[in-house]
Amino acid sequence: MPGSKVARPRLDQPFVIGAIDTPFGEVPVIPAALTRADRVGGYKVRWGIGRYTYTVDPGLYALGAPDDRSPVLVSANYKLSFDALRRELVGRDAWILVLDTRGINVWCAAGKGTFGTDELVRRIESAELSFMVSHNIVVVPQLGAPGVNGPAVRRDTRFRVVYGPVRATDLPAFLDAGMRATPEMRRVRFTARDRAVLVPVEAVNELAIAAWVALAGVLLSGIGPGWYSLARALERAPIAVLTAFAALLAGTALAPLALPWLPGRMFSTKGAVAGALTAAAGLGIASLAGLALSPAALAAVALFMVAGASFGTMNFTGTSTYTSLHGVEKEMRVAMPLQIAGAVLATALWIAGGWF
Amino acid sequence: MPELRYLEDVVTLEFDVEKCTGCQFCTWVCPHGVFAMDGNRAKVVDRGACMECGACQINCAFDAIHVQRGTGCAAAIIASWFNGGKVSCGPTGDADSEGACGETPKGSGCC
Structure with a gap:
C-alpha cells in the first residue's frame, strides 16, 4: 500500500512553513532564508550550548516549490548544517534529503559512517525519491564522501551520486554550471x-x-x-x-x-x-x-x-x-x-x- | 598567509595505478588535492597533504586505493586509550561512539 512505510519529517517543526501533499504523505516546505530564531540557535551551539540536541527530523523537505526536475541535495540532521545549506538557496527550488546523523555535521558524521551509504540508500527509498523526481541524481556534499560509497549507491538504487562542492556557499555556482565543481570548490580550507x-x-x-x-x-x-x-x-x-x-x-x-x-x-x-x-x-x-x-x-x-x-x-x-x-x-x-x-x-x- | 600543512611522510595512503580505471572519483572527493588525472589514470600528486579521511578509498570501485583511515584528533586518540575503542569523532555517551570531545561544528560552510 502506498505510503505505508514512508516516514515524513514532522510538519510542526518551527522552520516548516507549509506542506506538499503527495500519495506518500505530506512533504514539509521550508524557506531558504533563516529567521532570527535560526540565527540565535546557531550562535548558541557555537558556544557549546545544546549542541547535541540541535537537530531536525531526517527525511525529505521541499525548499521553495520544487518539481520533478528540481535537484536533490543531501544534508545531515544537525540543524547548523541544514541551515548552512538552505540559506545559500534563496530564490531556488530544491529537494533537501536529510540523513539521520544523530545531530552531527556532515564531515564528522561521514568519518563515523552515520552519514553513509546505508543511510543514504535507506532514505532514498523511505522518502520515495524515485516517485518525487524524474531524474537520477542526488547531490552529496563532498565532505560526506568519507562515508558514502558513490558507486555502490548507483548499484543499489536508481540514483547516481554527484559530489557537490565542499562549501555550501559554492552551491549556486555549482548548480548553475551544470553540477560541475571547480578545483577550488573541491579544496577544504581553514581560513x-x-x-x-x-x-x-x-x-x-x-x-x-x-x-x-x-x-x-x-x-x-x-x-x-x-x-x-x-x-x-x-x-x-x-x-x-x-x-x-x-x-x-x-x-x-x-x-x-x-x-x-x-x-x-x-x-x-x-x-x-x-x-x-x-x-x-x-x-x-x-x-x-x-x-x-x-x-x-x-x-x-x-x-x-x-x-x-x-x-x-x-x-x-x-x-x-x-x-x-x-x-x-x-x-x-x-x-x-x-x-x-x-x-x-x-x-x-x-x-x-x-x-x- | 603562509600555507597550513601538516607532517610529511606519515600517512598510510597507497595507490595501485595498475588497478585504476580512470573513473575520477578520487579526484572529486579528496578535499586536499592529493589526486589528479594523468592521462586516463589517476596519480598521487601531493601525498603529504593527505589527511587519511578515507573518501578516496570508499569511492574507489576498483580497490586501487588503501589507507588506514581515522580521525586526526588528539582528544579522540586519548579517549581511545581509555575505552580501547577505535579513534573516531562523536559525542561521549553515544552508544556507537568511542569518540572524545564530540563533533566539532566545523566552519559553517563545510556542511
Whole structure:
C-alpha cells in the first residue's frame, strides 16, 4: 500500500512553513532564508550550548516549490548544517534529503559512517525519491564522501551520486554550471574566519581542565615554611589561577587564530610558542605593575604556560581540517612526554616557590 | 598567509595505478588535492597533504586505493586509550561512539 512505510519529517517543526501533499504523505516546505530564531540557535551551539540536541527530523523537505526536475541535495540532521545549506538557496527550488546523523555535521558524521551509504540508500527509498523526481541524481556534499560509497549507491538504487562542492556557499555556482565543481570548490580550507568561529567551543571544551588546574594550583600555593599556610595560599592563588586561564587562552584562542604564523608544523609546537609569548607578555606586565615573583615561581608560571598551551593546541588537531590520524599519533609520541615533564617540573617549582 | 600543512611522510595512503580505471572519483572527493588525472589514470600528486579521511578509498570501485583511515584528533586518540575503542569523532555517551570531545561544528560552510 502506498505510503505505508514512508516516514515524513514532522510538519510542526518551527522552520516548516507549509506542506506538499503527495500519495506518500505530506512533504514539509521550508524557506531558504533563516529567521532570527535560526540565527540565535546557531550562535548558541557555537558556544557549546545544546549542541547535541540541535537537530531536525531526517527525511525529505521541499525548499521553495520544487518539481520533478528540481535537484536533490543531501544534508545531515544537525540543524547548523541544514541551515548552512538552505540559506545559500534563496530564490531556488530544491529537494533537501536529510540523513539521520544523530545531530552531527556532515564531515564528522561521514568519518563515523552515520552519514553513509546505508543511510543514504535507506532514505532514498523511505522518502520515495524515485516517485518525487524524474531524474537520477542526488547531490552529496563532498565532505560526506568519507562515508558514502558513490558507486555502490548507483548499484543499489536508481540514483547516481554527484559530489557537490565542499562549501555550501559554492552551491549556486555549482548548480548553475551544470553540477560541475571547480578545483577550488573541491579544496577544504581553514581560513581565519573558520578558525575564529571554532574558538569558543574549543575554549569551552577545555574550560573544565583549566578550572581543575587552577584549583590544584591554589591548593598547592599554601605549601611552604611551616608546611601549610592559608594566608600564603590566598596570597599566591591569584597568580596560579591567572596562569591556568592564560594557558587556556593561549592554547585554545591565540594559537588557533595565529595558526599559520606560528612556527612548526606540529600543533603542540605552535601552542608552546603561543604559551611562551603569552607568558612573556603576562610576566612583563606583572613586573611593570610592580609584582615581584621569586625566580622559582617565575619559572613555574612560564613553564606551565608553555606546557599547558602546547597541550591545549594539540587538542585543536581534531578541530582542524588537515591533520591525519598517523600524523597526530606521531606528534603525540613526541609532544606528550615533554608536556607532562613540563607540567610536573612547573608544579615542583611552584611548590618550591613557597620557600624561595 | 603562509600555507597550513601538516607532517610529511606519515600517512598510510597507497595507490595501485595498475588497478585504476580512470573513473575520477578520487579526484572529486579528496578535499586536499592529493589526486589528479594523468592521462586516463589517476596519480598521487601531493601525498603529504593527505589527511587519511578515507573518501578516496570508499569511492574507489576498483580497490586501487588503501589507507588506514581515522580521525586526526588528539582528544579522540586519548579517549581511545581509555575505552580501547577505535579513534573516531562523536559525542561521549553515544552508544556507537568511542569518540572524545564530540563533533566539532566545523566552519559553517563545510556542511
